[in-house]
């Protein structure tokens with residue numbers, strides 16, 4: 001994997017990303033490497049890179065040519081011999097799968113790739129390749145600054161947590177910096193449990209060193225010498241790549257004692273979760289890291305003051321931490337200039353579910369849902385009309401067409417009773433039954449509740465029952481109306497009586513489903529659409 | 542109750558020796574045991590408890606909290622079907638019923654011949670290729686019954702090769 005190419009030798013790229021592999025990229029890679037060992041005229045080396053995020057084109061093969069990288073995809077094993085030729089190493093060919101220059105593809109060209117700048121471009125575990133693409137520039141700058149200067153830059157950049165709650169990262173860091181202690185921790189939340197999201201995974205598989213760099217900078221900024229990446233166990237490939245990257249970074253002197261000959265030290269370890277969605281909630285995560293059941297802790301105390309093993313701890317999402325290096329290397333203003341309102345910088349957007357073009361794109365905040373669904377996703381994969389989209393994971397609202405003009409912006413989403421969350425967008429065609437989706441939201445809460453508080457633990461069980469009653473009752477019957485009222489009361493109880501956003505936000509998908517799609521529950525569309533959708537942007541803060 | 546061998550006990554002791562001084566050693570230990578033996582046998586509970594200075598109830602409480610840890614030996618091929626929303630949008634509900642029928646298994650069951658076990662999972666991060674399933678450490682996307690049959694065939698071949 002870590003093959004250094006001799007000078008002048010062309011490189012051929014095939015992704016090692018989980019989704020690319022699920023579409024057969026390992027087989028293509030094996031085929032190509034066999035071909036390269038047989039065909040002596042074709043002088044090239046195979047590099048396994050992250051994915052460019054255009055999953056409908058995976059397995060994508062990229063060939064380095066004098067014109068730039070030329071893309072072919074989706075490639076099958078039988079295409080390999082026709083694609084890997086002496087001619088294709090020299091430029092664009094007329095092979096039917098040839099897509100032209102990768103960077104010129106509309107999907108790539110229109111993006112603002114700041115955090116994902118190197119994902120898909122480089123060999124993820126090759127430190128030299130990372131450095132030759134501006135890697136560790138941010139760290140170099142950080143090493144010349146005081147902790148307060150670093151924290152101030154993060155504040156000025158406007159970066160807000162990408163894990164869902166959108167809390168300003170710089171303010172969190174300031175609290176940890178201002179809490180004096182011998183031992184502090186940086187914890188990366190890589191639990192990425194939301195359906196429809198894979199940005200963390202793609203980044204960890206495609207450019208783990210940028211996450212490592214972000215964590216080292218965070219350590220220097222707040223005075224922490226130990227970092228943990230809490231990775232969900234559902235990500236075996238990311239696990240492997242992270243461990244390889246950490247080993248490489250250590251060998252190259254970026255982790256361990258006296259980083260880059262400075263007085264700073266930082267150790268980093270990956271810890272695996274064990275299939276509990278709630279462990280993505282930061283205090284549950286800390287309990288889990290301490291070796292306990294993942295029961296959510298009451299706040300205060302904030303983890304920034306009493307976090308892991310009772311010590312001051314920064315808990316940040318993968319993307320938040322991976323956005324730090326570019327802020328330090330290009331400056332806070334550069335980053336802040338992207339975006340709108342209070343949503344500064346860029347968001348890795350994940351288009352998932354029933355879409356023609358599923359994948360990841362990184363854009364400045366401000367694009368509308370409609371543009372994403374039409375221009376990028378290209379409508380449904382099933383070629384049917386889109387009926388509903390769920391944004392922000394299982395605790396996010398379902399949105400009908402009337403809401404698709406909403407811009408991607410934390411405040412705009414909160415205004416319509418929705419959340420942007422981790423930027424995942426799941427698309428459903430017109431065969432979806434929204435009553436079933438509402439029921440699932442409650443069911444998911446039953447399965448994943450940590451059990452600490454009653455509104456969530458018992459409320460969700462009741463929620464499933466009540467939704468069943470609504471579905472089963474005859475139209476216009478008293479029972480149906482009463483069950484609907486009961487459901488709304490239950491949602492209120494869960495929203496206001498739960499300790500964390502698991503119970504507190506499960507009402508979001510439920511209420512939006514019944515309000516926007518009452519006909520799926522057997523109510524007339526002209527029913528009472530007035531049920532309150534409260535704005536709830538920082539529910540777990 | 543599972544019968545585990547004395548070699549297994551040695552392995553567990555080895556894991557405990559290596560990991561017990563880690564900060565927050567519980568999960569790394571449980572993972573290591575499950576990676577080694579395929580599950581976390583009941584016999585290991587008192588061993589872990591004494592190595593970590595905790596009660597058996599505490600150890601048991603942790604194991605039972607996490608969906609990932611198994612207390613019984615799973616099938617040789619552990620099949621997980623993604624039940625989360627993105628996969629639902631691409632028909633995972635129907636796929637799930639068909640796979641259950643095909644394997645004659647419900648969730649959390651293992652086939653009598655010890656070949657397959659079936660479990661639900663909530664998102665594999667493969668939502669760009671829904672519906673997704675996981676078989677041991679391999680993730681497969683855009684799953685259909687036809688593809689699933691092919692995967693089953695390849696598992697049978699794999700078993701024959703092993704014999």
Ligand SMILES: Cc1cc2nc3c(=O)[nH]c(=O)nc-3n(C[C@H](O)[C@H](O)[C@H](O)COP(=O)(O)O)c2cc1C
Nearest residue numbers: 161162163189191192193280281282316317320501
């Ligand atoms: C039920 C629940 C699940 C969560 N899951 C995740 C997750 O998988 N990844 C994540 O980064 N944040 C998750 N969060 C948010 C975290 O609690 C926390 O806000 C985040 O890790 C802070 O990092 P950030 O400020 O960089 O976003 C979850 C919150 C809740 C209530």
Ligand code: SF4
Nearest residue numbers: 450452453456500503
């Ligand atoms: S709301 Fe649910 S998940 Fe959150 S603390 Fe209460 S019981 Fe646990």
Ligand code: FES
Nearest residue numbers: 623628665667668
């Ligand atoms: S929802 Fe099934 S892989 Fe994400």
